[in-house]
Amino acid sequence: MGAGSKQTGFAMERGRAVLAAPLLALAHWALPPRCPGCAEPVEADHRFCGPCWGQLRFLDTLGCTGCGMPLGGLSGRCGACLADPPRHAGVYAAVAYGPIARELPIRLKHGGRIGVAETMAGPMARRMPPGADLLIPVPLHRWRLWRRGFNQAVLIGEGVSRRSGVPMARQVLQRVRATPLLRGLSPKQRRAAVTAAFRVTDPAAVKGRHVVLVDDVYTTGATAGACVRVLLAAGAASVAILCWARVIEGAGD
Numbered sequence: 001m002g003a004g005s006k007q008t009g010f011a012m013e014r015g016r017a018v019l020a021a022p023l024l025a026l027a028h029w030a031l032p033p034r035c036p037g038c039a040e041p042v043e044a045d046h047r048f049c050g051p052c053w054g055q056l057r058f059l060d061t062l063g064c065t066g067c068g069m070p071l072g073g074l075s076g077r078c079g080a081c082l083a084d085p086p087r088h089a090g091v092y093a094a095v096a097y098g099p100i101a102r103e104l105p106i107r108l109k110h111g112g113r114i115g116v117a118e119t120m121a122g123p124m125a126r127r128m129p130p131g132a133d134l135l136i137p138v139p140l141h142r143w144r145l146w147r148r149g150f151n152q153a154v155l156i157g158e159g160v161s162r163r164s165g166v167p168m169a170r171q172v173l174q175r176v177r178a179t180p181l182l183r184g185l186s187p188k189q190r191r192a193a194v195t196a197a198f199r200v201t202d203p204a205a206v207k208g209r210h211v212v213l214v215d216d217v218y219t220t221g222a223t224a225g226a227c228v229r230v231l232l233a234a235g236a237a238s239v240a241i242l243c244w245a246r247v248i249e250g251a252g253d
């Protein structure tokens, strides 16, 4: 796909939390429009080709009142939420995780196609949880930020913020540890270990706020769940999760 040669535009920006806006625009401008799902040329930015579009499953119904999981037209709560009520205020995803949906975060994170963040932000902004008043991106640990050069959740969050008017606070939640080793730990110990990786730097900024945590993909919910616990402990009124794609099959957190 030749993505490697296209990364040079922002390689020198590595280590900085966010790309400078003019550089972002330049990198974006320099790349020809390609389908975010398969990289075939398309007529305009942020457009999918026909086959990819046909394979995307957009999630627009409310689903489970606990987590937003589609319930096939039924109302109420899914089995997982009945058994173990979530502490978050819902998971709002633009699309179901699948072969095409999965390509966008991969192109963004590993292919350096930063314009893909905007492609994801559009449908995500339309899924904004009601009453939201602050966006917070899931943070990366410092060394991962250094290696990648950007936090994909920040880039996506900026696009969502611009479209929705909901402000984003990108420094309030920090990842103080890299992913801990979880082998040999009980579920409860795992949860504690992941939660200890996050810290709220400014509790006053989240106190009483209806926070929306922004991430690219929601899979097991372990990382997002840790962020939710830390934000609630810091005084947030509620924390919902907004993501591009969520895993639907094999539900359960």
Ligand SMILES: [Zn+2]
Pocket (backbone or CB within 6 Å): 035, 036, 037, 038, 039, 040, 048, 049, 050, 051, 052, 053
């Ligand atoms: Zn395509």
Ligand SMILES: [Zn+2]
Pocket (backbone or CB within 6 Å): 064, 065, 066, 067, 068, 069, 077, 078, 079, 080, 081, 082
């Ligand atoms: Zn549920």
